Amino acid sequence: MKVFVAGASGTVGIPLVRALVEVGHQVTALTRSPEKQDELRRLGATPALADALDAQALRTAVLAATPSHVIHQLTALPKEGPSSESDLVATNRLRIDGTRNLLDAAIRAGAQRFIGGSFGLLPGAKT
Numbered sequence: 390m391k392v393f394v395a396g397a398s399g400t401v402g403i404p405l406v407r408a409l410v411e412v413g414h415q416v417t418a419l420t421r422s423p424e425k426q427d428e429l430r431r432l433g434a435t436p437a438l439a440d441a442l443d444a445q446a447l448r449t450a451v452l453a454a455t456p457s458h459v460i461h462q463l464t465a466l467p468k469e470g471p472s473s474e475s476d477l478v479a480t481n482r483l484r485i486d487g488t489r490n491l492l493d494a495a496i497r498a499g500a501q502r503f504i505g506g507s508f509g510l511l512p513g514a515k516t
């Protein structure tokens with residue numbers, strides 16, 4: 390498969406890219422940071438530079454990758470976790486506008502599947 394991973398440089402994204410490459414998928418790995426491109430190349434992916442909040446730049450990156458599958462692992466939560474409502478502003482924008490931009494780009498690129506992470510809080514659940 391040709392997989393476009395948004396959030397490829399993150400805690401979830403890096404092992405995800407590694408696992409996809411290991412089983413033979415062709416991976417394009419999104420980051421905003423030119424300095425992270427080498428690490429993504431070392432994982433076996435092709436880096437793509439764009440900000441997910443820039444709809445045009447993201448569309449250009451996704452269209453260039455011609456992905457069959459697009460995976461959403463974007464977040465802008467502080468590394469130590471959110472401690473106030475204001476800590477959620479950036480990630481909420483990314484989840485709303487970033488998701489819309491990524492979905493729009495995936496559709497325009499003709500991707501067959503769009504995979505987005507979700508979560509549920511389960512009070513009392515034991516892990």
Ligand SMILES: NC(=O)c1ccc[n+]([C@@H]2O[C@H](COP(=O)([O-])OP(=O)(O)OC[C@H]3O[C@@H](n4cnc5c(N)ncnc54)[C@H](OP(=O)(O)O)[C@@H]3O)[C@@H](O)[C@H]2O)c1
Pocket residue numbers: 395396397398399400401402419420421422425439440441442462463464465466483506507508
């Ligand atoms: N880590 C955990 O323990 C954990 C637990 C439960 C759920 N999750 C969920 O898993 C998903 C990924 O989380 P994570 O922990 O891997 O996040 P992370 O380590 O903070 O990584 C965030 C990723 O999002 C990218 N990103 C942020 N803003 C961006 C923007 N405007 N445009 C393009 N890319 C942007 C970053 O790329 P660059 O900075 O390179 O541009 C980076 O690749 C989230 O939905 C999160 O809620 C994570």
